[in-house]
Amino acid sequence: MYQVIGTRASRAFRVLWLLEEMGQPYEHVAVAPRSKEALEANPSGKIPALRDGDEVLTDSTAIMTYLADKHGQFTHPAGTIARARQDALTHQILDDVDAVLWTAARHSFILPEEHRVPQVKEPLKWEYARNLERLSAGLQGRSFLMGDEMLVPDILLAHCLLWAGKAGFPEPDAVLAEYVARLTGREAFARAAALP
Structure with missing residues (x-):
């Protein structure tokens, strides 16, 4: 059985959500960083x-x-063009959304106070909104980022959009808002969200 270490109020939520989607058994050790x-x-x-x-x-x-690779779920097979495109999308979300949010968090409460630059958050919000425009355009007419199948990048983006909302970043447009509502309406999401 898998053991997931980390509170659900962190990036551990992504792993918990995926395991719930897969129906794989796991133990959740809900602990904070540096515990x-x-x-x-x-x-x-x-x-x-x-x-x-x-x-x-x-x-x-x-x-x-x-x-996803081990269980053959929520991914395209390694070595395929579809997987290369999936990986490119995953890295785009990490670079354009996750990294922007993480930088803002670091300058809000993670770095020692003398090293924080609070003014950086406004340009980061602008960059975030601009980057979301490309993701929204790619989602037009699709249920998920790459078509009709939910994949790892969908969990990643949905989690980032929820994080952004809590961090006071700009609201997503109607396309992305509907996308997040669809993903967070899934039973597996609700089970992960109910964890300690």
């Missing part, structure tokens, strides 16, 4: 971490990719 359990799994103390037997994996996207 004893987090440090035992990852010397940096960052979460999430995934235990699979004696192996420990870190980084939410790496964990999701591993699980």
Whole structure:
């Protein structure tokens, strides 16, 4: 059985949601970054971490990719053009959305106060809104980012859009708002959201 280390109020939520979608059994260890359990799994103390037997994996996207490949769900097969496009989209979301949100978080409460630059948040909000325009354009006429099938990048983007809303970033347009509502209306999402 898998063990997911990290509170659901973190990027661990992505892993928990994917496992719920897959119907895979897991144990959830709801701990904060740099807790004893987090440090035992990852010397940096960052979460999430995934235990699979004696192996420990870190980084939410790496964990999701591993699980999707291992179980043949929520992904295109490795070595295909479709997978290369999926990976490109995953990296686009990480670069254009996740990294922008993480930079804002670092300058809000993560970095020591003397190293924060609060003024950076306004340009980041502008960049975020601009980057969402391309993702929204690509979603036109589709149920999910790559067509009719929900994949790892969908969980990644939906989680980022929820994070952005809590962080006071611009609201998504109607296309992305409907997309997030559709994804968060899934039973697996509700089960993950109900975890401690």
